[in-house]
Amino acid sequence: MFISFEGTEGVGKTTLIRKLFDYFQQQDKEVVLTREPGGTPLAEQIRSLLLSVSHDEKMSHDTELLLMYAARAQHLEQIILPALAQNKIVLCDRFADSSFAYQCAGRGLSRDKLKLLNDNFVAKMPDITFWLDAPIELGMTRARERGALDRFEQEKVSFFEKVRSGFEEIHTQNPNRMKRLDATQSPEQVFAAALQYL
Ligand code: TYD
Numbered sequence: 001m002f003i004s005f006e007g008t009e010g011v012g013k014t015t016l017i018r019k020l021f022d023y024f025q026q027q028d029k030e031v032v033l034t035r036e037p038g039g040t041p042l043a044e045q046i047r048s049l050l051l052s053v054s055h056d057e058k059m060s061h062d063t064e065l066l067l068m069y070a071a072r073a074q075h076l077e078q079i080i081l082p083a084l085a086q087n088k089i090v091l092c093d094r095f096a097d098s099s100f101a102y103q104c105a106g107r108g109l110s111r112d113k114l115k116l117l118n119d120n121f122v123a124k125m126p127d128i129t130f131w132l133d134a135p136i137e138l139g140m141t142r143a144r145e146r147g148a149l150d151r152f153e154q155e156k157v158s159f160f161e162k163v164r165s166g167f168e169e170i171h172t173q174n175p176n177r178m179k180r181l182d183a184t185q186s187p188e189q190v191f192a193a194a195l196q197y198l
Contacts, residue, residue, distance in 0.1 A: 002084055002124060003198075004095040006167055007132035008160045009153055010142030011183040012190060016132065017091050019191045024089055032083045035093035036071065040078045043071040051150040059151075061107040068099050069117045076123060084124065096122050097129060097170050097178070102152070105166025106159050126177065130194055131167050134183035136160045 003020070005013045017033060024031040038047040046067050050059075072095075083090050096118055103109045136157050143153050171178045179197045181190050 001128070002080065002090045002092070002126045004092045004097065004126040004129045005132065006094060006097045006101070006129055006178075007134070007183060008136060008139050008163055008167075010139030010146070011132040011134045012142075012187060013093055013132055015187045016130065016181075016190055016194060017093055019187070020194065021091055023191075023195070024091075029089055030086070031089040031091060032079065033091050033093075034075070034079055036075060036095055036098065037068055038071065039075040039080075039092075043074045043078075046071040046074075051152065053149075053151050053154065061103065061109050062113075064107070065099065065103045065109055065113065065117070068103065069121055072096065072099075073121050076121075081124060092126070095126055095129070097131075097167065100170060101163045101166030105169065106155075106163040128197065129174075129178040130197075131171055131178050131180045132183035132190065133164070133167065133180050136164060138184065 005017055007013055021031055021033050036043075037050055038044040050064065050067050050071075080090055080092065099117075100111075100114055104111055104114050140153075140157065140160070143149065171180055179194075181193050183190060185193070
């Protein structure tokens with residue numbers, strides 16, 4: 001089973017993933033915890049490029065999209081597909097839906113570009129995706145409390161509103177795969193809601 005977790009900044013994805021990881025381990029299931037962009041040494045290097053704020057030049061939106069998919073291709077081949085082939089449970093902090101929400105809905109890149117990448121480089125979509133949804137301000141306050149902001153976290157509220165509407169669109173179009181969790185609830189309540197869907 002391939003499970004991904006999506007949402008804007010600071011909505012508590014990491015807390016939910018940890019809880020589910022512990023839950024599956026207690027059941028003696030083989031479970032892999034991973035994240036995007038990243039998940040392999042090479043993909044983590046690409047992540048550093050993507051999140052770094054110290055660029056002397058502005059990263060173009062196309063470069064950002066292509067780096068996301070370069071990291072994803074590596075991650076799929078090295079980690080996700082082999083783990084699924086061994087019947088492991090894969091818990092992935094963000095996946096291709098983030099590219100639609102951030103690069104298309106947020107940055108304004110065309111859906112055709114994304115479709116081309118998904119059709120050619122994403123052999124497997126998650127079986128279930130949890131979208132942790134909360135008002136943007138709430139998540140941004142949490143993100144600020146965590147310390148220095150990365151390149152995405154420095155974006156304005158209006159950008160994250162667009163990202164949120166991107167997730168909403170995916171949710172409307174894929175109600176079977178993507179489940180919305182109310183991330184204003186306590187971590188225990190969010191966990192219980194996720195378990196019910198599973
Ligand atoms: P992440 O570490 O999950 O950020 P956070 O913990 O703050 O939610 O992801 C890093 C950033 O990368 C995040 O701001 C969203 C962005 N991102 C994209 O823009 N497109 C993508 O395809 C992915 C996977 C992430």
